[in-house]
Amino acid sequence: MPTHARDRLLETAERLFYTEGIRAVGVERILAESGVGRASFYRHFASKEELVLAVLRERDERWRHWLEESVTARGGEPLVVFDALAERFARGDFRGCAFINTMVETADPGSAAHRVAAEHKRRVTSYVDGLLAAAGRPDHAALAEQFILLMDGAIVTALREGTAEPAHRARSVAVALLSSPSSG
Amino acid sequence: MPTHARDRLLETAERLFYTEGIRAVGVERILAESGVGRASFYRHFASKEELVLAVLRERDERWRHWLEESVTARGGEPLVVFDALAERFARGDFRGCAFINTMVETADPGSAAHRVAAEHKRRVTSYVDGLLAAAGRPDHAALAEQFILLMDGAIVTALREGTAEPAHRARSVAVALLSSPSSG
DNA sequence: CAGAAACGGTACCGATCGGTTCAATATTGT
DNA sequence: ACAATATTGAACCGATCGGTACCGTTTCTG
Helix, strand or coil: CCCCHHHHHHHHHHHHHHHHCCCCCCHHHHHHHHCCCHHHHHHHCCCHHHHHHHHHHHHHHHHHHHHHHHHHHCCCCCCHHHHHHHHHHHCCCCCCCHHHHHHHHCCCCCCHHHHHHHHHHHHHHHHHHHHHHHCCCCCHHHHHHHHHHHHHHHHHHHHHHCCCHHHHHHHHHHHHHHCCHHHC | CCCCHHHHHHHHHHHHHHHHCCCCCCHHHHHHHHCCCHHHHHHHCCCHHHHHHHHHHHHHHHHHHHHHHHHHHCCCCCCHHHHHHHHHHHCCCCCCCHHHHHHHHCCCCCCHHHHHHHHHHHHHHHHHHHHHHHCCCCCHHHHHHHHHHHHHHHHHHHHHHCCCHHHHHHHHHHHHHHCCHHHC
């Protein structure tokens, strides 16, 4: 457990927001589970909204770092992103994509949370684009957007079915996509 | 505007739940916008949760009916489901899939709302499976699940990007999938 | 060791949550 | 026309929401 109150707040909030949803978790709950006093909370974050943004920004960094590590460890071929997803889906605490969930919970497309979530996807797309370019695909830009669509489809499907199988399903589609004449 | 209080409640709740989220819309709001009295509400629905379930069940029926009509009007080939989606995405009030959104908002996978949402996807999958079978695909079952994954991916992508383009993106992936040797 | 900074706990704020109850009114079927 | 039914509106309930102010204590730092 981190020593500083701010770190404990971020850690507790990230866990609760992800597993139960942002709206579903009140400040009271975060204080109780983190052991941080009410005054300390508002000394570190101007509002719950600010905490939400801090959590999302940190998760964006960590998630992309995890993906890059996982892909590299698997050899760096574009298709292994789906193997990385499968590993993620198999975790007991898997609850979908925190950024998709945020966009769903935050109806307003102009809100800061929505923008952070959109920015996250842009960065992941950029990374996958790099993988496809490194693999020698001349159509890497278009393929990257299709890969992200497949990844997001796999994520929401895994959330619904509760298994890791959608990752393999998406991977098989990606294989067909990569071997398709119109994309080679 | 429907005459009966129950119909007005369902209509108002469906609109508000879809555009702003289930948790974000209180009973107060639904009463104000529907013009229904508080007592009448609880005479027709035992709780807000019951209203949510009724709304989801009705939307399930209506959405699948719309899809079937739209696909039939386009000739009935499996690929036209993505053209139907594109039409949906272009509507100004598009806010993703109400059932995906419900699963995201309702963390508990055992909740009634979660089960209704899962059942909806099962029915849509079954319909798409029928389209693929009618098109003479021997691998229609596996293809249907991949189609649904593509559709869900397109939906969340359209929610993020705010355009109808993801429908075309998913369709191009489906084209590659259908022409792939491993699936023919 | 002393002063400053950070801290946890509590009482409190107005607003809203989902839900109950009761009275007055409108609509309906016979 | 009359009685039964369905309706709206408002008062009220305990609980919780996000947020503020204050107090006494711990912890770090010079």
